[in-house]
Amino acid sequence: MNNLPRQKLRELIEKYGSSLYEDPRRCEGMLRDLCGQYRREINVLISAINQNLVAEMLEQKRNNIPPDLFLGRLARQMQDNLAIAEDASIWAVESWAIALGMISDTSTVEGVTLAPRYTAVKTKYTLVLNIVDNANNDWRYTIDLEEAYEDNPQLFFAKSNGKEQRKFTVALEAVLGRKVKRSEVDRILQHWCNQISLGYRSAYMTI
Incomplete structure (x- = not known):
């Protein structure tokens, strides 16, 4: 995850106050204006609002509950509810905690050390595509994707010179027992890539 959106979020909160989270569309629009190239990071930050995690963080803060008692739980909750990668959910929760002045950008929450500003966490994890056909047969296909390709997963397929697509x-x-048209493959992979770039580690599609 790139930490530029994290810094921009903190700057926005410093300028407009913590109530900015109450207007997710406005918050998202401002982040897109400031660092719109980081779609995945912006998506998980706004998802944290929509999952009521930011509201709960502020409630815990008002009750003087130490952050290390609930941030890890909220990150796991976000991961489970949205089926996003663990590092993305941790990053989103920590980013909001930093922006709200609950922790510093060098804090450790439940054994997870925050990444230095402006760096990307290099991880490699398995992404899943589940396809259901007209007979209701479910098929699972996976790829191992490095963090560098998350914002542009199409590049993962392009760099393989057609190998991954073939x-x-x-x-x-x-699985289907028939020839598959190139356009059909392109449509499926485009859908999958869109889901990956938004931070989802699993995608579902019916063909």
Whole structure:
């Protein structure tokens, strides 16, 4: 995750106050104006609002509850509810905690050390595509994707010179028992890439 949106969020909260979270569309619009190239980071920050995590963080703060007693729980809650990567949920919760003045940007929450400002956390994890056909058969396909490709997963397929796309096509044809058109493969992979860039580690599609 890139930490530029984290810093911009903190600057916005310092300028407009913590009540900015009460207007998710306004908050999202401002972040897109300031660092719109980081779609995944902005998406998880706004998702934290929509999941009522920011409101709960402020409630805990008002009750003088130490952050290390609830931030980890909120990150796991976000991960489970939205099926997003663990590092993305931790990053989102920590970013809001920093912006709200609850922790510093070098704090450790439940054993997780925050990334230095402006750096990207290098991780590698498995992403899942679940496809259901007309007969209601469920098929699961996975890829291992490094953090560097999260904001532009299309680059992952492009850099393989067609190898990953052919591999997916062969596997899909084996499951369906028929030839698959290039346009069909492109449509499926485009949907999957869109979900990846928004921070989701699992995607579902019916064909």
